Amino acid sequence: MAVKEEERTLPLLPLRGLIVFPTxxxxxDVGRERSVQALEKAMVDDEHHILLATQKEIQIEEPLAEDIYEIGTVAKVRQMLKLPNGTIRVLVEGLKRARIKEYVDLEECYIVTYEELAGIxxxxxxxxxxxxxxxxxxxQYLRLSKKVSPETYSVVSDIEEPGRLADVITSHLPLKISDKQSILETIDVKARLEKLLAIIHNEKEVLELEKKISSRVKKQMEKTQKEYYLREQMKAIQKELGEKEGRLAEAEELREKLAELEAxxxxxxxxEKEIDRLExxxxxxxxxxxxxxxxxxLLDLPWQRVTVDDLDLAKAETILDEDHYGLEKVKERVLEYLAVQQMVKQLKGPILCLAGPPGVxxxxxxxxxxxxxxxxxxxISLGGVRDEAEIRGHRRTYVxxxxxxxxxxxxxAGSANPVFLLDEIDKMSMDFRGDPSAxxxxxxxxxxxxxxSDHYIEIPFDLSKVMFVTTANAVHNIPRPLLDRMEVIYISGYTELEKEQISKSYLIPKQLKEHGLTKEQLQIQGAATLKLIRHYTREAGVRNLERTIGTLCRKAAKQIVSGKKNKVVITAKNLEEYLGPEKFRYGRAEETDQVGMATGLAWTETGGDTLSVEVSLLPGKGKLTLTGQLGDVMKESAQAAFSFIRSRAEALNxxxxxxxxxxxxxxxxxxxIPKDGPSAGITMATALVSxxxxxxxxxxxxxxxxxxxxxxxxxxxxxKEKALSAHRAGIQHVIIPKDNEKDLEEIPKSVRKDLVFTAVSQMDEVLKLALVRDPYDRENN
Structure with a gap:
């Protein structure tokens, strides 16, 4: 039990990070002004007594009453020495425990009233x-600890007073200030010993754990790898304390992502196995x-994360019409897919191949x-891909x-059911690294x-929900097994009427927006658009047309910014001022009917085109010469035409x-330009007969x-492509094979209205239609 004694007044010296026990x-080292004043007041007193109490927070420079522990130690100042740096070094001896009752003065220094506390x-x-x-x-603690000298035991073992024993041992232990203060505040000697016993027991367990960790780390590492050893020791300590640093933090972060993964x-x-391995x-x-x-x-892949399809047919049709003019077959196919999706709820993604010339x-x-x-x-673009690993990935054994x-x-994509476009699938090639098409x-x-199966991921991935769309300029360049897996939809190109509509509804507004112009600042009249299509572009798509409209926008922007004009109107008459002379002839066939020259129709990867075939006769011995970079098939067609004419020479006069x-x-x-294909056969025969x-x-x-x-x-x-090219070139009459008569339905009505198509099955019919006179009529020839 504590016994209260007579109240006294003493100067107070607040201590930082230090506790002084009795004895x-x-x-x-004292440096703060108030502390120095307190020392001077203590030295004035005959007994040289001062009260030492510890601050609760070490960083506070000017502590208040509430920042100082209530219980401290009355001490005697034995010696004072002023150091060159201005601080005072003091030798103090702790005498008795004391409780601060009241702060009398806080101005120059801390003056307090206190009561002494004595344990029994x-x-x-x-x-x-x-x-x-x-x-x-x-x-036992001394045997484990390297922080306390072993000789300390011989000093404390001779102490017979229980309270003093507890105080001296506590002063030698490297404890937290709060723990030491707790011992100081425990007045009852038996309770003080019990509390100290619990603290030593806990510290001993911590030291044993440190030794265990150190031992485990030493077994893992070589003694020479000091840095490595220190890192592992830190890792082991963090594992025991549950702190999140290093590999443990990485693993914890990855496990949090794994918990949220839909897979x-x-x-x-x-x-999970890979995360364990990483640890x-x-x-x-x-x-x-x-x-x-x-x-x-693995964590970033959308294993089972899907988006919900919008199955509103009317809305889908509106969106497709907003973005594209024409292309009815493709739009119809997409709407069919949506309709079936509504019926069956779960449909494997179709694989569409959009084939056609550039710019469509x-x-x-x-x-x-x-x-x-x-x-x-x-x-993703497959143009130029020639390595199988580009598709299947690399095995993880490679750097x-x-x-x-x-x-x-x-x-x-971030979802398991995107629309996945494989662009330019016909431009893939292969080399010694494998065949990507396979x-x-x-x-x-x-x-x-x-x-x-991807070689890197090594886990099967479900692509069945993906809607794959591929594009190609020429289907014949796609390997047959690959082509067999796709539904091919041909986009042949646009008619003149369609190009006009596309320009008006899509291209001109888009280019005006990109060039910062308004409809009021630049107007392109319909006649100018038509002339643009006919005389400045000749293509199946609209890419060059869009580019040319962009040129007009730039020139208009320059005139407006320079202040020459506030508004630019492009007409058919002033178009040449902006774009220069016409680049292509349109609607102008040869000026006269010519001997030995026939017009054929050719298909190219950029759409249809017209093809002139010229024949010249020279004195000689029947040698057939073919020029114009013709392919083998085309040369054979010329040979066949030549042989046919020889067999019919007499009938043809x-x-x-x-x-x-x-x-x-x-x-x-x-x-x-290289040319090949069999479709120029009748054209060559007609030119030869002419x-x-x-x-x-x-x-x-x-x-x-x-x-x-x-x-x-x-x-x-x-x-279809050939008919469109004939229409662009101003042809009036097209001769086609009888078996192609069924394909006329694919040709737009606007083209069929302007062209006359005649289906033939024999070369004799071609000659009668193409030549200005019947070659079989002897009387008129």
Missing amino acids: MVLHL DEGDMDTEALMRSVLDHFE SEDVKEKI KIPTTSAEGGVVRTYIEW GKTSLARSIARALNRHFVR GAMPGRIIQGMKQ ALLEVLDPNQNNTF IDPDFHEKMDVHVHVPEGA ALTNIPVSRFVAMTGEITLRGRVLPIGGL
Whole structure:
């Protein structure tokens, strides 16, 4: 029990990070002005007494009453020494515990009234037992600790007073200030010993744990790897304390992401195993970065995250019409997909191939499909891809390994059911690193792509919900097995009428916006747009047309900014002022019907085009010369036409021995451009007959068809593109094979209205239609 004694007044010296117990003698450095004043007041007193109490927070420079512990120690100032730096070094001896009752003065220094507190040493058996236990535990602590000198035990073991024993041992222990203050505030000696015993026991356990951690770390590391050892020791300590640093923090962060991941149990189990593996890899190991990158890829993939399709047919149709004019077949196919999706609720993603010349809107159409379906859109270009790893990814054993473009695209999409555009699928090639088109077979097979295997990811990924859209200029460049997996939709090109509408509704508003112009500042009249289409662009799509409209916008912007004009109006008459002379002839056939020259129709990857075939007869011995960079198939067509004419020479009123008297030279202009295909057969035959009979070919007739040795006319492909090119070139009459008559329905009505199509099955019919006179009529020839 505590006994209260007479109240006294003493100056107070607040201590920072230090506690003075009774019977302790130690040096203090005093520098604060109030503390110096307190010392001077203490030295005035004969007994040189001062009260020492500790601050609760060490960083407070000018503590208030509430910032200082209530219980401290009355001490005697034994010695004072002023140091050169202005501080005072004091030797103090602790005498008795005291409780601060009241702060009398806070101005110059702290003056307080206090009461002394004295504990009663009962000296019973319990106290003796506690003293022995404290000494025993303290001895064990000294064996484990390197912070306290072993000689300390011999000093404290001779102390017979229980209260003093507790105070001296506490002063030697490296404890927190709060723990030491707790011992100081415990007046009852037996309670003080019990509290000290608990503290020593706890500190001893901490030291044993430190030793255990140190031992475990030493077993893992070599003694020479000091830095490595220190890192591992830190890791082991953090593991015991539960702190989140280093690999532990990484693993915890990844596990939090894993908890939020929408994926199957198999995928989560795989990721969990990889995270466990990452934890065991040393921080300094390069492999840790590789494993972490792999785990992040797995966590970022949309395994089961899907968007909800917008199945409103009317809304989808409106969106498709907003973005594109015409292209009815594609729009119809998308709406069919939505309708079936409504019926069955779950439909495997279709694989569409949009085939057609450049500039017809294949890529932008895929974007519109995604917008209509309310799906995410992702595009990758396959042009020039020649490595199988680009599709399937690299195995993780390689340095710098990463997933293939399909998995990269899925991560970019962020959902398992995007519209995935594989652009320029016909431009892939192959080399010694593998065939990427073969790797795409699994991607584009609806029956296989639900378990697509990427070499990097190593876990099957479900692509069956993806709507794949591919684009190509030429279908014949796509490998047959790959083409077999796709539904091909041909986009042939636009008619003149469609181009006008596209310019008015899409291209002109878009270019005005991009160039910062308004409808009032730049007006392009309809006649000017028509002239633009006919005389400044010749293409299947509208890319050059858009580019030319952009040129007009730039020139108009320059005039407006320079102040020359406030408003620019483009008409058919002033178009040449902005764009220069006309680049193409439109609607102007040859001035006269010419002998030995016929107009054919050709299909190219950029759409349809007209093809002139010229024949010249020279004295010689029947040599057939072919020029104009013709392919093998085209050369064989010329040979077949030549043989057909020789077999019909007499009926055609041609000298049967003409092949022995003259050489024949067949030339196709634009010789720098390679040309091939069988559809120029009847054109070459017509030009040859015209040259040999001296009968002109009608300048208003164009033709397409393959010829046989017997004069049969065989069907060809790309009739729609060829018809559009004839229409652009101002042709009036087109001769086509009989078997292609069914394809006329694909040709727009506006084109069929302006052109006359005649279907033929024999070369004789072609000659009668194309030549200005019937070559079989002997009387008129």
